[in-house]
Amino acid sequence: MSAMTSSAPFSRAVVRAMKRLYPPALADNSWDNTGLLLEAPFSPSSRRSNTVLLTIDLTRAVADEAIALDSSIVVAYHPIIFRGLKSLTFANSQQQSLLRLASHGISVYSPHTAIDAAPGGLGDWLADIVTATKQALEEDSGEEPKDDVKDTKTAKPDEDDPFVDKRPPIFTLHNHPSQTVLRLSKIPPAPSTSVPHTRRPIVPQSPELESHPGAGMGRIVTFKEPQPLTALLDRIGRGLNNPKGFPVAIPQNTTINDLTIRSVGICAGSGASLLANLDVDLLFTGEMSHHEALAAIEKGQVVINLFHSNSERGFLAEVLRDQLEDAVEEDWTKLREEEKGSDVQAIQEALKDEDFEVLVSTVDRDPYGIVILKGGVE
Structure with missing residues (x-):
């Protein structure tokens, strides 16, 4: 198996682990689209770190995060591809993310309804x-989640300007945080x-x-x-x-x-x-x-x-991360043993790195937040 005709060895171990935890047979395949949705080729010259990023939705912000984290694979609960594609272009924002991830050697796996159906899922x-x-x-980071607050203090308007509204902000937009618990x-x-x-x-x-x-x-x-x-x-x-x-x-x-x-x-x-x-x-x-x-x-x-x-996101940090760590540890060990005889030097180098990390996206969030009024409108 040549390097350029396969995904990164670590990514393949993650796919094995996910299929073992949440078999594709559990998914509702009458309409769902689960499994390995993007298999990025392994590039020896730009090998990624052994990092998997968990997210509910694969948005542009999450793609940026995966690239910045040097991830090898993204496990996105919701499939970014639901129907057959006739083209892949930058005209579509979701296809943009897929193309960018592929160019960086990052694969994408989606379990979706297999996680819904599984016992313990x-x-x-x-x-x-x-x-x-x-x-x-309980999260005890000492910091409150940052909300999208309309802050009139940052503008510092001229106090005498009659066209500037000097009233304090009357609303705060709250988004449920992407990571809801402190990892212990x-x-x-x-x-x-x-x-x-x-x-x-x-x-x-x-x-x-x-x-x-x-x-x-x-x-x-x-x-x-x-x-x-x-x-x-x-x-x-x-x-x-x-x-x-x-x-x-x-x-x-x-x-x-x-x-x-x-x-x-x-x-x-x-x-x-x-x-x-x-x-x-x-x-x-x-x-x-x-x-x-x-x-x-x-x-x-x-x-x-x-x-x-928000009915799904907390599961990533509270359940899936620990499950996947245990499963990947087993499957990464097995795969490294199975492929240690590879005659491809780049794969041999990748197999030497036994360490890995499972992270939960910090930017993934529901598109809706809740606006809470802080006082009456005059």
């Missing part, structure tokens, strides 16, 4: 939040205080994979005892590390304090099609349209939307 992470199973790690060294999990419940997939995996029993799309959580809606809202806020807010829809002529929840239907991202016909008290997802939410509350259901990718 995104569906179970959200179920852990509503059942108080998730052990949140691997420590045993705290004893579970999970609320007694049962859980099962909405659509079980068929045929079931022997390596991943219990897989399937979505989750239904049924509590042993009804839970106050206020308690679930508190768990969700804490489990998402205190976002500034998220949409909640409740049936008319009720209040949040009136409602109790016995069962929850869960789907990360855009969950309406999976949740639409469930006979449950609460629909918990990333986004749902106006009319879909109306239909739900007319049936007496509650809807909680987290914004699409």
